[in-house]
Every structure is written in C-alpha cells, then in structure tokens.
Amino acid sequence: MSIAKTYSPTAAEEKWYSYWLQHNFFRSVPDHREPYTIVIPPPNVTGVLHMGHMLNNTIQDVLIRRARMKGKNACWVPGTDHASIATEAKVVAMLKERGINKKDLTREEFLSYAWEWKEKYGGIILEQLKKLGASCDWERTKFTMDEGMSESVIDYFVHLHKKGWIYRGVRMVNWDPQSKTAVSDEEVNRKEVNQKLYYINYKVAGENSHLTIATTRPETIMADAAICINPNDERYTHLHGKSVFIPLINREIPVILDEYVTMDFGTGCLKVTPAHDLNDYELGQKHKLPIIDILNDDATLNEKAQILVGEDRFIARKKIAVLLEEAGALEKTEDYTSQIGYSERTNAAIEPKLSMQWFCKMPELAKPALAYVLNGDVKLIPEKFINTYRHWMENVRDWNISRQLWWGQQIPAYYLPNGEFVVAKTKEEALAEAHKIDASLTIDQLTQDEDVLDTWFSSGLWPISVFDGVRNPDNAEINYYYPTNDLVTAPEILFFWVARMIMAGHELRETKPFTNVYLTGIVRDKLGRKMSKSLGNSPDPLDLIAKYGADGVRVGMLLCSPAGNDLMFDEKYCEQGSGFANKIWNAFKLVKGWEIDESIAPKNGVAIEWFASRFSQALVEIDSDFAQYRLSEALMTTYKLVWDDFCAWYLEMVKPAYQQGVEKQKIDAETFNATVSFFEDILKVLHPYMPFLTEELWHDELFGTRTELDCCIVAQLPAIGKINTQLVAEIEIVQQVVTQIRNTRNSNQLSPKEALPLAVKANSTIDYNLYEPIIKQLGNVTELTKVNDAITGANSFIAGTDEFFVSLNIEIDVIAERERLEKERDYLIGFLKSVNAKLGNERFMANAKPEIIENELKKKADAEARLKIVEDNLRGLAG
RNA sequence: GGGAGUUUAGCUCAGCUGGUUCAGAGCAUCUGCCUUACAAGCAGAGGGUCACUGGUUCGAACCCAGUAACUCCCA
Numbered sequence: 001m002s003i004a005k006t007y008s009p010t011a012a013e014e015k016w017y018s019y020w021l022q023h024n025f026f027r028s029v030p031d032h033r034e035p036y037t038i039v040i041p042p043p044n045v046t047g048v049l050h051m052g053h054m055l056n057n058t059i060q061d062v063l064i065r066r067a068r069m070k071g072k073n074a075c076w077v078p079g080t081d082h083a084s085i086a087t088e089a090k091v092v093a094m095l096k097e098r099g100i101n102k103k104d105l106t107r108e109e110f111l112s113y114a115w116e117w118k119e120k121y122g123g124i125i126l127e128q129l130k131k132l133g134a135s136c137d138w139e140r141t142k143f144t145m146d147e148g149m150s151e152s153v154i155d156y157f158v159h160l161h162k163k164g165w166i167y168r169g170v171r172m173v174n175w176d177p178q179s180k181t182a183v184s185d186e187e188v189n190r191k192e193v194n195q196k197l198y199y200i201n202y203k204v205a206g207e208n209s210h211l212t213i214a215t216t217r218p219e220t221i222m223a224d225a226a227i228c229i230n231p232n233d234e235r236y237t238h239l240h241g242k243s244v245f246i247p248l249i250n251r252e253i254p255v256i257l258d259e260y261v262t263m264d265f266g267t268g269c270l271k272v273t274p275a276h277d278l279n280d281y282e283l284g285q286k287h288k289l290p291i292i293d294i295l296n297d298d299a300t301l302n303e304k305a306q307i308l309v310g311e312d313r314f315i316a317r318k319k320i321a322v323l324l325e326e327a328g329a330l331e332k333t334e335d336y337t338s339q340i341g342y343s344e345r346t347n348a349a350i351e352p353k354l355s356m357q358w359f360c361k362m363p364e365l366a367k368p369a370l371a372y373v374l375n376g377d378v379k380l381i382p383e384k385f386i387n388t389y390r391h392w393m394e395n396v397r398d399w400n401i402s403r404q405l406w407w408g409q410q411i412p413a414y415y416l417p418n419g420e421f422v423v424a425k426t427k428e429e430a431l432a433e434a435h436k437i438d439a440s441l442t443i444d445q446l447t448q449d450e451d452v453l454d455t456w457f458s459s460g461l462w463p464i465s466v467f468d469g470v471r472n473p474d475n476a477e478i479n480y481y482y483p484t485n486d487l488v489t490a491p492e493i494l495f496f497w498v499a500r501m502i503m504a505g506h507e508l509r510e511t512k513p514f515t516n517v518y519l520t521g522i523v524r525d526k527l528g529r530k531m532s533k534s535l536g537n538s539p540d541p542l543d544l545i546a547k548y549g550a551d552g553v554r555v556g557m558l559l560c561s562p563a564g565n566d567l568m569f570d571e572k573y574c575e576q577g578s579g580f581a582n583k584i585w586n587a588f589k590l591v592k593g594w595e596i597d598e599s600i601a602p603k604n605g606v607a608i609e610w611f612a613s614r615f616s617q618a619l620v621e622i623d624s625d626f627a628q629y630r631l632s633e634a635l636m637t638t639y640k641l642v643w644d645d646f647c648a649w650y651l652e653m654v655k656p657a658y659q660q661g662v663e664k665q666k667i668d669a670e671t672f673n674a675t676v677s678f679f680e681d682i683l684k685v686l687h688p689y690m691p692f693l694t695e696e697l698w699h700d701e702l703f704g705t706r707t708e709l710d711c712c713i714v715a716q717l718p719a720i721g722k723i724n725t726q727l728v729a730e731i732e733i734v735q736q737v738v739t740q741i742r743n744t745r746n747s748n749q750l751s752p753k754e755a756l757p758l759a760v761k762a763n764s765t766i767d768y769n770l771y772e773p774i775i776k777q778l779g780n781v782t783e784l785t786k787v788n789d790a791i792t793g794a795n796s797f798i799a800g801t802d803e804f805f806v807s808l809n810i811e812i813d814v815i816a817e818r819e820r821l822e823k824e825r826d827y828l829i830g831f832l833k834s835v836n837a838k839l840g841n842e843r844f845m846a847n848a849k850p851e852i853i854e855n856e857l858k859k860k861a862d863a864e865a866r867l868k869i870v871e872d873n874l875r876g877l878a879g
Numbered sequence: 880g881g882g883a884g885u886u887u888a889g890c891u892c893a894g895c896u897g898g899u900u901c902a903g904a905g906c907a908u909c910u911g912c913c914u915u916a917c918a919a920g921c922a923g924a925g926g927g928u929c930a931c932u933g934g935u936u937c938g939a940a941c942c943c944a945g946u947a948a949c950u951c952c953c954a
Contacts, residue, residue: 005916005917006917006919278954384883384884385883385884387882387883387884388882388883388884388951388952391881391882391883391952391953392882392952392953395882395953491951491952492951492952494952495952522951526890526891528949528950559891559892559905559906560891560892565884565885565892566950566951567891567892568890568891570890570891570906572890572906572907573891573905573906575919576905576906576919578919579919579920580919581919582917582919582920583916583917583919583920585916585917586916586917586919586920587916587917588916589916589917590916590917591916592916593915593916624895628895630893630895632892632893633892633893633904636893636904636905639905640904640905647916647917648921651916655916658914658915665915739922739923742922742923743922743923743924745911745922745923746910746911746922746923746924747923747924749911751911751912751914752911752912752914752921752922753912753914780914827900828900831900837937838898838937838938841937841938842937843936843937843938844898844937844938845937846937847936847937847938848898848937848938849898851898852898852899853898855898855899856898856899858899859899859900862900863900866900
C-alpha cells in the first residue's frame, strides 16, 4: 500500500466519527467502573457554532477522551437550552415574514410555531459539534423544555415557594418596550450616547422665585414626586421645607433633603421620579414618595402624564422642550454624554419600569453556595475567580425570575377571582389549594400566571435534571453520575449559571453539582477584539475544520488557550496544528517503510532505553499538567516529545542508513518492534487532542491486526515506566556534542555532507564507547578517538566537562577562536565570582537550605573545571 | 464610583507558595541546506533593564508599598 505524501483529514474524520458512533464508544451506562461525568453548558437553540464553542467543547472532549482512556466510565451529556428571549424573538421574526402577528395568536398557537422553529433549527449546533469530534453520549441529548426537564423546573419552583423563598413584588426592572418584557441586567448593553441636559425652572410655592433642575429626560417631569437637595448645600437652605410646582401641569411637589444628591452636578437640585429611574425609586422608597408611572408598556405616555398622552417617549421629549420654552420654563440646554442601556435582543433603549415580577430570595441560597467554593469543595480554575465569586455572592440581590414571554416554563401560580393566588404543580392541585381559601371555587375560575420563568432558572438545574434527579431524586443514574466531575464554561456566566447550579445542587441534593469548574477565556482576534458576528472578525469554525482538519483546529485552539485568560486567536495556530498532524503522518511513513532483516544484530539498545525514559518523563509531566488543568502545557509537552525527542532524535538515531538498491530499508527486529510499540503509545497520548489522525493510524497493519472494537478511542493510556535518569543526562551531553559538531560545520561553511573526525578528552565518567554509534550517525562523524591531551590546531568545544576536538582540513581562525575562548573565560570568571560571593557570605551559609548550598558548591566545581579547560585551550592557542 | 485581574523576546504564553549555568517554550525572524519520512521539512543562530519607582532579604521576574497602562465585573 502506498502512502500519501501528506495527511488528508476529511475522509478520516467522516469515517471514524461514524465508526465510533456505530460501535457505541460514546455511550455510557452506569456500571462498576468509576464514573467521570461532564454536562455540556447547553448552547442556546438559536445559536450556531462560534469560536467560543469550539474552544469550550474541544477542552471538554479532551478531558472526556482522556478519562475514557484511563478506564473511567466517561459520560458527556449534550443538550441545548431554550433561551426564552432570543428564541421568542426569532419566532416572532419568522411569523412576521409569514405575515403573522404574534398578537393575533393564542399562547398555544404561538407555542406550536415555536416548537416548529425549534425542531427545524434547534439541533444545528449539536450537529456542528460532531464535526469537531465531540464524543458526547448523544442518546442522552436533553433540551431544557423537554417534558421531564420542564416538570423538574416546575417542581423546583414549587419547592422554593413552599420554603417561602419565592415572592411577588413590584420592582424596577429593565423594560424592553419593543418586546414588552423585562430583561435581565446581563441582557442590557450600555453605550455612551450624546444627549442634551435640559435646565428647567420650577416655581417655588408662595414665592415669586424658582429653582432650576437639570435633567436628560424632560418628558418625565410629569412623574416627578419631589425635588431633592443636599442638606449641606448652602445655596439652597432657603428652600428647606418648601414646595414647588411642576411646569406645564402645575402639580405641587415637596422639596426634600438627602445627602445622596451631588452638589456639583447640574444645579444641585435633583428631580425625583420614582417610577422611571432606579436611583429615584430607592430615594422615593426612603422618603415615602408616591409613585407616578406615566408610561405605557410600549413607552408611550399615558393619561397620568396629563399632557402629550399617547406620544412616544422620544417624541414627547422633543415636544415638551418646545412647550417648556414657550412657557418660559426652559432655562437652557447643554450637550451631555451619558450611558444608556439598550436591549441586547431588540436594540431598543431600555426603560426602567416598575412592574409586578416574581423574585427568588437569594441570601439563603447564596450563603451555602459560597461556602462550597470557599472551602474548596468546588474548585474554580484558575483560582483568581474565587474573589470575584465571593464578591458577588456576598452582595447578591434577589433574582427576578419572571419574563413576560410565552416560550418557557409558565409560572405555576394560579389566581383566584379575588386576586389571591396559589402555587401548585398542576391546575388540579392548585384547585385543591384554592379550596382552602374558598371551597366553592371551580377549576375554570382559576387563571394561571401569564409569565414564564427565566431560562437560567431551568439551566440552573441542568446537572441534576439531565439525570432526572429532581423528579426522582434516588434514581440509579443520578446516584451514579452525580456530582459530576468537571464543568467547562466561560467566566462571564459564573454567577448567572455556575452559582445557580451550586445553589440548586445544595438545595435539592445537599451536594455540589461538580468538583472542578474550568473557566475558559474569551476568544478574541489577534487585535484583541472579542470575536463577534457584528464585527465580522470571527472565522467560521466549519471552514477552519475544512481547511486545517478537526485535529488541526483542536490543536490550534489549545495551543493558545491558557485557563481563564482570553486568547488571541490566530489561524496560524491551526496551521501549526495541521503541520503537527502532517509531521506525525510522515514519521509514520518512515517507520512503515522499514522491513525487518533478522540477520542484522540489534544495535540500538541505548536509543531505545533512552526514548523509553524520555517517554515516561513526559507522561509524568503530562499527568501533572492535567491534574492542574494546564491543557495547553500538556499539549506542548506532547508536541515536543513527538517532534523533538521522537522524530528529531530517536528516529534519526535508529533509522537505517540509506541502502542502495533496496526499496524497503532493512532494520533489526528489536529496533523495529520497539519503534512500533513507541509509536502506538504516542498515538494513545495524542488521541485526546487529535482523535481522528490517531484512530486512522491505529488501524494500520503496521500495528498488526485489530479486532472490531480495538480502537484508539478506548485504548488505555500507557503506564509510566522506568526512567534511567543517568542515561537521559548523558544523552543530553551527547546531544550537545552533536549540535556542536553541526555548529562547527555551519560556522566554517562546510556542507552537512562533509564527514569529520572527532576526538574526545573525557574528564567525566561518561563512557563514550556507548554513544559512539549515535554521535557518528547524527553528527556525520567518521571516527571518534579518545585522547588524553588537547589537540592543538583543531577546533574545540566543551560539552559538560568533556573536551572535543574537530580537525578540519582548513586553517582555523586563531584570532576568532581566541576571542571565543576569552569570552567564555570572562563569563566563567564572572560566574565564579558570584558563586564565591554567595559561598563567602556568612549569612547565606547560615540561612540557606543545605541542598542549596550543595548546589552552589557543585556549580563552583563545574565552573572551575570548565575554566581550566578554557584556559588550557587558550595557552595551546598561544603556543 | 466600587471590586477583580493583567503587564516577561516581534507575537501568544510558561516560570508550580524567593535559591540549578534562570531569564524559558512555541510561533515569527535571520543564515545554510530540495541530505530518499516530512520544504507543512532539516541543521544552526540572533532576540528580553521581567511595565515603572522604592522597600524587605545574604539573595527578587517571584514577597510588600506606590505609580502607570490595559482588560473584565458590578453600579
């Protein structure tokens, strides 16, 4: 079989992904093994795969594949969340295209359209994940509005309500007048906007004078409940206890005192409008001011405004400015910039609005959830997020859990005709509850609350509800898989999602939902801008996969992804990834081209033992990297093991010299078998990062015949073997020797093909006979002679404490050689000086640990030995 | 305004609770090679006052204080 010159990933990807699926390698069911569980952060059904998903899911897949290869029962649960606001917006848009207005539909009709939309588009992102190689147990795919999942949400609501932790109340919310729902703080984008500051005069009651306030929202003056001044403001002491008239409508409002008012902003007089500003609302509560709401749900003025009724807020602003001007109440206007919130979904300017909402009390839930993180039961990686988490959990406000939408779990609260309500799982149960209030009620007299629950309220249950642990808290699955092991997510949802899962976990099961939370950074472009659709600076992940292969993209993502820090993504990393795949492919080609010749005596024992040691050293490092979730370091360790140790050194050491006229290069059986076995182990170590290439090679006949289920994906990772540290250290010197010979050639403009003789004056205990074949092969050395004295007139170098001499057929440049040696001598003298200074320092000798002093002594001895060699050489040069 | 974080080579990052010849890696750059696995390659080389200023210490990239720049979160 001839092998292609370069690796082409596409065919391998399709072939092996379906092979894995066919043979159920992703499937997990509880058994006797130790479980290893990850629940996916459910992507939004409206979403398509972006670079953030790529990163996040690559990490999860690496973790899950590694766990599988360590013999754990690995279970990765996939799914999506219903994303109330985003999805409802998409559905409304779809209906609009079809000429249907949401207002004309009943709730049931709308929901059937929404489900239609979800069935059509909601699974796209999961299909895309398959291209990446994600080894999720697809049979477990969940959606937050699946029947059982929704029922769990309702159960949880009822549970919390019974505990008295859910209540209804009027609150200032972020109102999106376009979609006519409250949105959460995280769905509001703040932008700097150029505005005008209007200075408006209010007549003081009983006097022929006025005060002036400054506001950006003159259209809200009709909702004013007071004017507030700072009691320490000496300009206004005469106004204490007075009242003023609102211009145009002449309503009388009091002047109140509060230190909240900044004296040097505007005029120092603040109009207080409790219904239309959060800070004013709080001030109003404090001073028991009336609340006058002059806006409708669509942000037009209502009859309480008395004037401009029915006008949109922005039009009203322009008109009222004119009216004020005409009335002589407008002192002046000024340009002013301030932050305005816009709805993430509709881009409408957010209106602070008082409305009746459902809330969940947070302090009781937050306190234990904080403890899990502080006492280390739940580990945040990196740890720096603990502070952020604590800060938030200690200052948490009650959570607005209602949304004025239809797509989601409808709040299970039922109103009686008299306005009272009961909370129950079903309408029937609600009726039973209602009968305690009024025994004569019929089921038709109950009406369910219109609102649905915040999506986070359901995703907060995710690690429990995917195993049906809310409805059936003692089922076999939840008992086996929960708590899960690792969660991989973005820091920006640490509070909204992670914290709420910990709360729910504690509340429902009295345990954490996961042990480790690995927080990834934001994927930015190389200019540091967040990748986004609107900027158009994000590559399409599927295009990247087509271009570089899934393995290449996976490696590329991880090469630039330190935990918890943002990553500056550049396609070049993917290029490096696919280059790596190609390197492995070619190494494979080399080994594949060998043929065993039994007549050749084994001669690579040293190389084999050395690489086995290096391999084990790498395994130790990789284990420790994974234990600390340093995935990109573990990858780099693997990368260097394969590229440097295996390809650049080991294969070069053992590869048969070119044999003329022989199509297949001949090699001894011992070397061949050892190399094939190394290669197989390398495939295993690489598999979590590069699943497709490794699986493809795994099945090559080079490794013998495989049974149907003998796949790399389920192979067990190699065990850490013996490490011959002395051998590793000595080969390091040998590598220096080889490099120096190459360097000598290079600096003397000699061709690499030119074989050279080498002599060694060994001062160390290294037995160069052992390494002679390696030095000859890698350094292109004709002979290695052992000498007792320096060879004059030859180029020399030092490796370790041993001296080497290369006799060239050309005159050596004495001046350059002397310069080089003198430079080295000066460095060594300086170095010795600093070491001796330490050793001569009484306080160092008294304070430093013994091993450190020992080290300094060794440094001194080594340096002295080298210095002696350098000085001898210098003398030789002079003579 | 409050809180958190970052600052090490041209770029992206390590540097694991001060002490190896400690200032590192990968990429990029430069030089030389189309050497029968790989030019997506091979062999070499050059890059850094560890943001700045002080302090603690026998010893600081690392600990402390302050300054500056940038980023994120909350208001």
